[in-house]
Amino acid sequence: MRAFVVKERRPHEKRVAATPETVKKFSALGIQVIVEAGAGSNANIPDGAFQEAGAEIATDMSSVRDVDVLLTVQRPSGDDSPDPTTCLKVGGFLIGMLAPTAEPDRIKQYADAGIVAFSLEFLPRITRAQSMDVLSSQSNLAGYKAVLDAANVYGRAMPMMMTAAGTVAPAKVFVLGAGVAGLQAIATARRLGAVVSATDVRPVAKEQVESLGAKFVMVESAEQESAETEGGYAREMSAEYQEKQQKLVRETLEKSDIAICTALIPGRQAPTLIKAETVRRMKPGAVIVDLAVEQGGNCELSVLGEVADIDGVKIVGYANVPSRLAADASALYAKNLLNFLTPLIDQESKSLKIDWEDEIITATALTRDRQVVHPSLTGDS
Numbered sequence: 001m002r003a004f005v006v007k008e009r010r011p012h013e014k015r016v017a018a019t020p021e022t023v024k025k026f027s028a029l030g031i032q033v034i035v036e037a038g039a040g041s042n043a044n045i046p047d048g049a050f051q052e053a054g055a056e057i058a059t060d061m062s063s064v065r066d067v068d069v070l071l072t073v074q075r076p077s078g079d080d081s082p083d084p085t086t087c088l089k090v091g092g093f094l095i096g097m098l099a100p101t102a103e104p105d106r107i108k109q110y111a112d113a114g115i116v117a118f119s120l121e122f123l124p125r126i127t128r129a130q131s132m133d134v135l136s137s138q139s140n141l142a143g144y145k146a147v148l149d150a151a152n153v154y155g156r157a158m159p160m161m162m163t164a165a166g167t168v169a170p171a172k173v174f175v176l177g178a179g180v181a182g183l184q185a186i187a188t189a190r191r192l193g194a195v196v197s198a199t200d201v202r203p204v205a206k207e208q209v210e211s212l213g214a215k216f217v218m219v220e221s222a223e224q225e226s227a228e229t230e231g232g233y234a235r236e237m238s239a240e241y242q243e244k245q246q247k248l249v250r251e252t253l254e255k256s257d258i259a260i261c262t263a264l265i266p267g268r269q270a271p272t273l274i275k276a277e278t279v280r281r282m283k284p285g286a287v288i289v290d291l292a293v294e295q296g297g298n299c300e301l302s303v304l305g306e307v308a309d310i311d312g313v314k315i316v317g318y319a320n321v322p323s324r325l326a327a328d329a330s331a332l333y334a335k336n337l338l339n340f341l342t343p344l345i346d347q348e349s350k351s352l353k354i355d356w357e358d359e360i361i362t363a364t365a366l367t368r369d370r371q372v373v374h375p376s377l378t379g380d381s
Contacts, residue, residue, distance in 0.1 A: 001031045001351060003069040004058070006084040007039040010074050012305070012319040014042035014326035015333060017071040017096065020053035022334040027054045029342065030350030034058050034067065043326040061087065068352065071337055072096035075106065090114035093352070095337060097121050097134055100366050104377055111367040118364045120340060121266060122374070129360050131339040135266075136180045137332035138322040143184030143262060145321050146289045147173070150258045151192060153307060153314050154287045159193020170195050174256040175214070176249065176273050176298060177263035178205035181291055185260045186212045197252060201245070217252055219244045242271070250278045259288045261298035274299040276310075284312035293317040 003026060005018040016039045018026075023033045033055040037047055047057045058064050062082050066089040075098040076084045085094060091114055098119035100107045110117045120134045130136075151158055154171065161168040173189040175182045178200035186209060189196045196214040198205075209216045219241065253259055253274065263271055270292035279288070279301050290302040301310055302317040309315075322329040340360075346353035354361060356368070366374045 001068040001345075002066075003031050003033050003071055004064055004067040004084070004087050005033060005035045005039055005055075005071050006061075006076065007036040008073050010077060012323055013074055014320075014323045015073045015330045016040040016043050016045060016326075017073050017330075017334060017337055018050075018055075019045060019331050019334045020049045020055075021331070022338045023050060023053040023055045025338055026341075029345050029347075031069070031341075031345070032056065034064055036061055036064075040330070043330040045327075045330070065089075067092060069093045069095065069341070073333060075099055075103065085110065085113065085115060088113075088115055091116060093118065095120065095340065098366065100374065100377055104372075107366050107372055107377060111370050111372045114370055116368055117366040118340075118361075119366050119374075120336065120364060122364045122376075123340075124359055124363045126359070132336050132360070134333055134336045137336055138329060139179065139181040139262075140184050141325050141329050141332070142291055142321040143181035143260070144188045145324055146181070146260050146262070146291055146316075147185050147188040147192065147258075149316050149318060149321075149324075150260060150287045150289045153316055154258055155285050156257070158189070171257040172197075172255060173258045173260065174198070174217075174252050175260045175262065177261065178202070178209050178216075179262060179264075181262040182260070183208055183212065185262065186214045189258075189260075190214065194258070197256075199245075199249065199252070201241070217248060219248055246273070246275065246278075249273055250275075250281070253278055253286075254281050254283075257283065257286055259286070261288065261290045261292055263298050264292050264295060268295075270295040270298055272296075272298065272300055274301075276300045279310050279313050279315070282313050286312075287314045287316065289316040289318075291321055294319060 026033050035050045035055045037057050037059045064087045067087050070088050094115050094117040100119050123129045123133055157168050158171045160170040171194045173194040173196045175185050175198040178198050186196050186198055190213050197217050198209045198214050199217040206216045288299050290297050290299045292298045293302045293304050302315050304317050305319045307316050344352055
């Protein structure tokens with residue numbers, strides 16, 4: 001078998017879908033890995049490191065043909081020339097974070113071309129899939145980096161400092177959303193000495209937040225009993241609940257120095273948690289970091305790729321935050337891909353052998369047998 005690791009071409013994307021470590025392990029599984037020249041340069045992995053691990057370097061993508069697996073971070077753009085998916089043989093696998101709901105026509109093109117596409121954002125939240133969970137591995141880094149970005153923009157110190165000249169009060173950090181990114185943001189802000197509070201619609205988050213030393217802020221409501229999906233994500237709440245939540249968030253934000261927004265619903269527009277009027281009531285010098293900006297943003301005034309200044313309040317809307325830690329993000333993501341592919345390889349024949357009834361496969365497969373099969377794209381969900 002042959003696997004091709006493509007160089008990412010989307011703006012702000014510095015990650016790569018393989019590392020020398022995973023190349024060695026793929027080779028042991030009987031997979032010859034081909035890496036496009038320069039694919040790892042933004043993650044501090046030179047072509048020579050891939051070659052030493054046993055990979056072949058392709059200086060011209062058009063020369064790569066009939067590969068069994070195409071490994072990518074993001075969905076290849078339809079504007080790419082040549083299109084990386086043309087390197088796949090009919091029945092070949094495309095594996096990555098394909099964001100299918102953003103461009104369903106592109107997924108239909110994969111089906112028409114006979115490509116079997118897997119989108120790893122749809123991995124089920126089960127124990128067996130934890131080592132493959134790309135959203136968790138990347139969100140963990142995003143939560144950490146969000147606090148560092150906030151500290152960089154914030155014009156004051158984070159921890160309490162007692163000096164002969166006086167005492168510096170600790171920063172008050174408010175984390176909106178206590179999923180993987182939010183919990184890492186809490187832990188990082190606490191390590192930097194901030195006083196931290198957090199909110200989430202899921203009651204189960206209370207114990208996790210408090211175990212990290214933060215105060216849990218939540219609207220009490222019977223609706224919370226159904227606030228978590230079967231996949232472990234937060235469910236979109238009713239308009240009445242959202243109104244109560246916004247009031248509580250507004251009151252907490254007015255007292256906060258830094259807000260870290262992490263609330264996302266997979267495949268949907270990010271919920272609006274911070275309205276424009278709330279931003280204008282925050283302290284001058286306060287900072288908001290919006291990790292949901294690429295899905296519309298948790299803050300109404302976030303601007304993708306920019307640091308907006310609204311009456312002295314800075315709103316950080318950096319794109320693709322995990323990619324800002326490209327080396328570590330690539331290492332974790334590449335390991336996720338390896339862990340996804342390994343059970344699909346028959347050890348005796350060294351070929352792909354798929355159990356199409358496996359819940360990991362049924363959850364992530366977008367196309368098969370020239371058909372779009374995922375319920376979120378066929379209207380069967």
